[in-house]
Amino acid sequence: MKLYEKLVAEIEAMVSHGVLLPGEKIPSVRQTSLHHQVSMTTVIRAYVHLESKGIIESRPQSGYFVRRRAGEPVGMELRASQPIPISAEVDVSRLVLSTLRSIRGHNAVPFGSPYPDPSLFPWRRLNQYASTIARRHPHWDVMDDLPPGNTQLIRQIARRHLENGLSVDPNEIIVTVGATEAINLCLQAVAQHGDTVAVESPTFYAMLHAIERMGMKAIEVATDPREGIDLGALSKIISGQKIAACMVMPNFHNPLGFQMPDEKKRALVKLLSEHDIPVIENDVYNELYYGESHPGSLKSYDEKGLVLYCASFSKSLAVAHRIGWAMPGRYRDKVEKLKFLNTLTTPSLPQMAIAEYLKNDGYDHHLRKVRRTYAQQASIMVSMVNRFFPAGTSTSHPVGGYVLWVELPDSVDSMKLYRSALEQGITVGPGYMFSPSNGFKNFIRLNYSYAWTPQLESALITLGKIVTSCI
Amino acid sequence: MKLYEKLVAEIEAMVSHGVLLPGEKIPSVRQTSLHHQVSMTTVIRAYVHLESKGIIESRPQSGYFVRRRAGEPVGMELRASQPIPISAEVDVSRLVLSTLRSIRGHNAVPFGSPYPDPSLFPWRRLNQYASTIARRHPHWDVMDDLPPGNTQLIRQIARRHLENGLSVDPNEIIVTVGATEAINLCLQAVAQHGDTVAVESPTFYAMLHAIERMGMKAIEVATDPREGIDLGALSKIISGQKIAACMVMPNFHNPLGFQMPDEKKRALVKLLSEHDIPVIENDVYNELYYGESHPGSLKSYDEKGLVLYCASFSKSLAVAHRIGWAMPGRYRDKVEKLKFLNTLTTPSLPQMAIAEYLKNDGYDHHLRKVRRTYAQQASIMVSMVNRFFPAGTSTSHPVGGYVLWVELPDSVDSMKLYRSALEQGITVGPGYMFSPSNGFKNFIRLNYSYAWTPQLESALITLGKIVTSCI
Numbered sequence: 049m050k051l052y053e054k055l056v057a058e059i060e061a062m063v064s065h066g067v068l069l070p071g072e073k074i075p076s077v078r079q080t081s082l083h084h085q086v087s088m089t090t091v092i093r094a095y096v097h098l099e100s101k102g103i104i105e106s107r108p109q110s111g112y113f114v115r116r117r118a119g120e121p122v123g124m125e126l127r128a129s130q131p132i133p134i135s136a137e138v139d140v141s142r143l144v145l146s147t148l149r150s151i152r153g154h155n156a157v158p159f160g161s162p163y164p165d166p167s168l169f170p171w172r173r174l175n176q177y178a179s180t181i182a183r184r185h186p187h188w189d190v191m192d193d194l195p196p197g198n199t200q201l202i203r204q205i206a207r208r209h210l211e212n213g214l215s216v217d218p219n220e221i222i223v224t225v226g227a228t229e230a231i232n233l234c235l236q237a238v239a240q241h242g243d244t245v246a247v248e249s250p251t252f253y254a255m256l257h258a259i260e261r262m263g264m265k266a267i268e269v270a271t272d273p274r275e276g277i278d279l280g281a282l283s284k285i286i287s288g289q290k291i292a293a294c295m296v297m298p299n300f301h302n303p304l305g306f307q308m309p310d311e312k313k314r315a316l317v318k319l320l321s322e323h324d325i326p327v328i329e330n331d332v333y334n335e336l337y338y339g340e341s342h343p344g345s346l347k348s349y350d351e352k353g354l355v356l357y358c359a360s361f362s363k364s365l366a367v368a369h370r371i372g373w374a375m376p377g378r379y380r381d382k383v384e385k386l387k388f389l390n391t392l393t394t395p396s397l398p399q400m401a402i403a404e405y406l407k408n409d410g411y412d413h414h415l416r417k418v419r420r421t422y423a424q425q426a427s428i429m430v431s432m433v434n435r436f437f438p439a440g441t442s443t444s445h446p447v448g449g450y451v452l453w454v455e456l457p458d459s460v461d462s463m464k465l466y467r468s469a470l471e472q473g474i475t476v477g478p479g480y481m482f483s484p485s486n487g488f489k490n491f492i493r494l495n496y497s498y499a500w501t502p503q504l505e506s507a508l509i510t511l512g513k514i515v516t517s518c519i
Numbered sequence: 520m521k522l523y524e525k526l527v528a529e530i531e532a533m534v535s536h537g538v539l540l541p542g543e544k545i546p547s548v549r550q551t552s553l554h555h556q557v558s559m560t561t562v563i564r565a566y567v568h569l570e571s572k573g574i575i576e577s578r579p580q581s582g583y584f585v586r587r588r589a590g591e592p593v594g595m596e597l598r599a600s601q602p603i604p605i606s607a608e609v610d611v612s613r614l615v616l617s618t619l620r621s622i623r624g625h626n627a628v629p630f631g632s633p634y635p636d637p638s639l640f641p642w643r644r645l646n647q648y649a650s651t652i653a654r655r656h657p658h659w660d661v662m663d664d665l666p667p668g669n670t671q672l673i674r675q676i677a678r679r680h681l682e683n684g685l686s687v688d689p690n691e692i693i694v695t696v697g698a699t700e701a702i703n704l705c706l707q708a709v710a711q712h713g714d715t716v717a718v719e720s721p722t723f724y725a726m727l728h729a730i731e732r733m734g735m736k737a738i739e740v741a742t743d744p745r746e747g748i749d750l751g752a753l754s755k756i757i758s759g760q761k762i763a764a765c766m767v768m769p770n771f772h773n774p775l776g777f778q779m780p781d782e783k784k785r786a787l788v789k790l791l792s793e794h795d796i797p798v799i800e801n802d803v804y805n806e807l808y809y810g811e812s813h814p815g816s817l818k819s820y821d822e823k824g825l826v827l828y829c830a831s832f833s834k835s836l837a838v839a840h841r842i843g844w845a846m847p848g849r850y851r852d853k854v855e856k857l858k859f860l861n862t863l864t865t866p867s868l869p870q871m872a873i874a875e876y877l878k879n880d881g882y883d884h885h886l887r888k889v890r891r892t893y894a895q896q897a898s899i900m901v902s903m904v905n906r907f908f909p910a911g912t913s914t915s916h917p918v919g920g921y922v923l924w925v926e927l928p929d930s931v932d933s934m935k936l937y938r939s940a941l942e943q944g945i946t947v948g949p950g951y952m953f954s955p956s957n958g959f960k961n962f963i964r965l966n967y968s969y970a971w972t973p974q975l976e977s978a979l980i981t982l983g984k985i986v987t988s989c990i
Binding site: 141142145148149151152161163166167169171175176178179180182183185187188189190191192193194195225226228229232236240241257258260261263362366367368369370385386388389390391392393394395396397398401 | 612613615616619620622623632634637638640642646647649650651653654656658659660661662663664665666696697699700703707711712728729731732734833837838839840841842856857859860861862863864865866867868869872
């Protein structure tokens with residue numbers, strides 16, 4: 049079989065198995081050429097052939113799409129959230145922790161997990177480096193890793209940002225125990241006990257945790273499921289009351305999976321800068337894009353040092369190593385001091401293992417594989433939910449990361465669903481975790497990072513039945 | 520030479536070199552027998568011989584002491600602190616961090632360091648375990664180490680406590696990123712922004728950091744340099760105002776080096792329990808005793824679950840691994856949740872490396888060596904300070920740990936001294952770090968964990984001259 053014929057067969061199979069849904073854009077010629085390591089000409093030849101067979105269609109200046117056919121199910125679109133803009137006390141951590149426990153305790157199907165499937169990570173190499181470093185290092189001196197952190201790792205992080213198009217000053221980088229610590233420290237650097245912080249709706253609960261812990265209040269801002277936080281709504285809130293900080297996740301938002309367009313990123317930074325409001329940018333999924341290139345960040349539009357950028361290797365390389373970092377702009381010294389007060393230093397061995405891995409090779413290769421896998425599994429998950437969940441279900445359309453946000457029929461209570469599913473050994477992330485005001489009663493988050501197996505497929509079909517029984 | 524003659528020669532040398540000072544107790548027969556691995560009879564024979572030579576003397580029911588001779592310098596005793604009992608805002612972290620930086624940046628003589636000399640630690644074995652685990656582990660799942668932490672490590676910690684005479688419920692143990700994180704979480708579990716916390720005077724600055732960071736206030740309580748916090752003074756403070764918590768270091772206090780007598784530990788717990796005041800017990804030096812047995816803890820007298828015990832492996836095994844733990848009594852669930860919010864989990868690899876080390880062997884052997892070394896170096900340091908520092912200098916008499924607290928003549932400003940010493944490549948810990956009210960202007964803390972070399976000796980002589988020039 050010729051190269052282009054293989055490609056044709058593969059795409060035909062993806063369409064017939066529902067990996068690619070009618071109406072969905074298929075990867076661009078350039079993307080497919082990169083992913084499959086074939087020439088652009090081969091890809092174009094395959095696409096033209098698929099078009100002639102009526103399987104895909106080209107739309108001017110938009111690319112190729114799977115052809116819709118009469119009678120086929122079409123995934124429903126999520127609507128933008130409409131939270132009531134009242135600042136609220138936060139208490140979601142208990143629910144989050146007990147959800148995690150039940151995944152571990154019951155060895156349940158991890159649709160409810162926030163973490164990526166660890167089996168996709170390059171453990172063999174990472175462990176080799178850790179092992180070599182452990183043997184090679186005569187003795188470890190905590191002085192070497194005082195905040196801001198291990199110098200080699202900081203250099204590698206700066207280099208990685210540069211490769212991804214963000215020129216950063218290595219002196220701004222502060223290594224932390226995962227992005228969790230980075231977010232906590234950044235929030236404490238800019239806001240006080242009792243202050244109000246603007247968040248997306250839904251918002252990733254790690255941000256709510258930080259707010260909860262420091263006795264601050266959250267105000268939810270309307271958020272579009274494709275483009276992120278509503279600038280009009282945010283602007284209105286800002287002019288009406290004192291907002292100490294804003295916390296957002298512009299790339300591959302958890303749980304919505306959107307990528308905020310670059311122009312909107314620029315506008316958001318501009319709006320907040322005009323009011324001198326610092327913004328904490330949680331960019332932990334930045335390496336997990338399905339598109340053609342690395343997404344931009346708020347940080348790149350920051351002129352006043354008001355963007356406190358947080359990221360980690362937990363979602364893309366090794367969550368158990370707990371290595372994250374902050375680039376806190378004008379709050380750098382404050383965050384560095386808080387890091388010192390909070391945990392003194394970040395453990396040396398994981399820092400050096402990751403620095404060695406980054407220095408040597410393979411990160412890009414690993415990431416290409418992961419992105420391809422997640423993009424495929426996203427399509428499968430969307431297609432499965434549309435097929436097996438009851439009418440009135442809508443899903444997000446993630447363009448990065450590994451979670452799907454699912455709106456269920458109004459009458460479904462996600463906590464009841466969570467408990468019923470757990471009885472059958474299946475977990476889901478109840479919508480309650482993503483809002484301080486319980487605004488997402490009938491929503492769940494599903495993790496699709498795990499390799500799609502017959503067991504997982506049957507678990508999802510079972511879940512669909514449980515959802516139906518909860519209506 | 521016979522065994523007892525060797526011992527006689529050794530002790531004679533220690534006395535003549537000032538390692539053992541006139542008036543000082545020498546190690547007990549049992550201790551010496553253990554340390555030198557000779558029979559008790561041999562030790563007794565040596566001691567009797569030394570007594571007959573007029574080098575040591577026995578005191579009824581007290582043991583053996585180096586004989587005082589006319590005209591010999593006698594170390595001055597520290598007096599108990601007399602702080603003004605007014606609660607104060609705390610801001611010492613900037614000074615602490617800059618002191619640490621200067622040690623690293625200038626590669627200076629580390630008398631000012633708070634950390635033990637890393638070269639004494641059993642790196643070869645620890646690194647072997649880390650290396651083996653890294654290679655052996657197919658992949659790491661963060662789920663395995665969700666709070667309270669790695670199960671194997673928790674079991675080993677509980678076993679170690681049991682061996683040391685403290686029976687603990689493994690379910691109470693929560694693994695943290697060093698004792699620093701444990702102290703932060705425990706304090707946050709029991710006190711709020713604006714509350715007042717009672718501390719020793721001087722107090723270890725990590726406790727002040729936690730207070731500072733959470734916007735609480737500290738009230739300093741008079742502290743005896745041999746027996747710890749003054750119960751009368753504490754009781755008076757408690758009856759006069761609302762104290763949210765008490766933070767103490769009853770074993771080998773940093774910087775005083777005392778061990779609070781067991782009866783006083785019991786009385787302290789009783790006093791605080793009567794007022795339902797939680798107490799955070801920082802016991803990081805518990806393994807570093809110079810006496811015959813492991814010291815007791817407040818925790819062992821706790822009947823109401825009010826003692827939040829914090830410790831770590833940083834002082835006794837591997838500071839760069841950053842593994843600590845809390846046993847927070849009735850506040851366990853609160854501390855566990857805060858751990859989850861603060862850093863999610865503690866990195867897996869260091870947890871497992873330490874668990875393997877503890878499981879296998881060698882910890883006791885390593886600790887015996889370290890204790891012997893520190894005890895010897897304490898004597899040398901005390902003797903050197905008494906010999907080379909100006910009149911009007913007094914020192915603590917540490918019975919564990921590796922730091923000496925030195926009171927200099929009144930007119931010496933420890934910050935000025937710190938800067939002058941740094942110019943000559945020598946660091947000291949200025950007294951200002953140990954009090955929120957700047958109560959220890961003319962005090963310094965000296966680290967004696969580093970192997971005593973001619974370079975270190977000459978640095979200490981130089982330091983004595985600088986002190987004299989600062990009068």
